[in-house]
Amino acid sequence: MMLLIAYATTDGQTRKIARFAADRLAGQGHAVELLCVEDAEGLDLSRFDGAILAGSLHAGGYQKALVRFVTGARPALAAMPTLFLAVSLSAAGGDPEDWTGLRDCLKAFEDQTGWTPGRTEHVAGAFRxxxxxxxxxxxxxxxxxxxxxxxxxxxxxEYTDWAALALVLDGWTAGIRGGAASAG
Structure with missing residues (x-):
């Protein structure tokens, strides 16, 4: 499969997570294109079988470059299986109030971009x-x-659970191969 991994990062942890995803999936024989969303202008998404997007939450919102990319690519993203890796420090804990906040921020992102990911995984970030x-x-x-x-x-x-992230990636790609992954 040909997979896109596009990310936006503020302090570098989301880039590290995106690189991990690219290495993991390439190691399984997938063709992977990894790029920062700031470098994705004019990218033809029709050549990809699926897309993983990653962005980090800061002060209640995701990076502006990620919002611009997703908004512009919304029709193409809606036509393929997608996984959104929502990176935050709040995902490292079990505070119900923090998790409510994460869901609210994700909903605001979806409303702002008009895009609902096929699957979202909250990934713990890091103090950098x-x-x-x-x-x-x-x-x-x-x-x-x-x-x-x-x-x-x-x-x-660092709070990122690399083993758990590997399982998420493996499950998502297995769903694409099996036809169970939903576009979105």
Whole structure:
């Protein structure tokens, strides 16, 4: 199968997740095109059998470049099996209020773009202190403290469950091959 993996990233964790997905699927014999949505202008989506999109949630919304890409590609995305990897720190925990917020943000994204993914998986992100400026590092330490998370300034902390993500990818591609994956 020919698969597109298109992502938007703010601090680099979503790019790392997209690369993991590309490596995993290419290792299974799929042809994979990995690209940042900012480089996807004019991309012919009709040559793909399915698409994985990945974006990270920051301050209640996904990246503007992801919103633009999805809005423009909506008809083509609706005609193929899709998987949306919604990356956030909130997905690392079990707080019901956080999960309600994640669902609300996803609904807002769907309303904004007019696109409903065939499947969505919330993927835990990371604290990427190596990428933050002083003020962002301070804000992220404050957020971590509110959630009872111990973080060391200047030291990244990853929450992504790579084994679980591998199972999601394997299941999604198996569904495409079996004809069970829905377009969307």
């Amino acid at each position: 202190f190596s990428e933050y400026d002083f003020f962002r590092a301070w804000a992220m330490r404050w957020i971590a403290g509110r959630k009872g998370q111990a973080v060391e300034p200047g030291r990244d902390r």
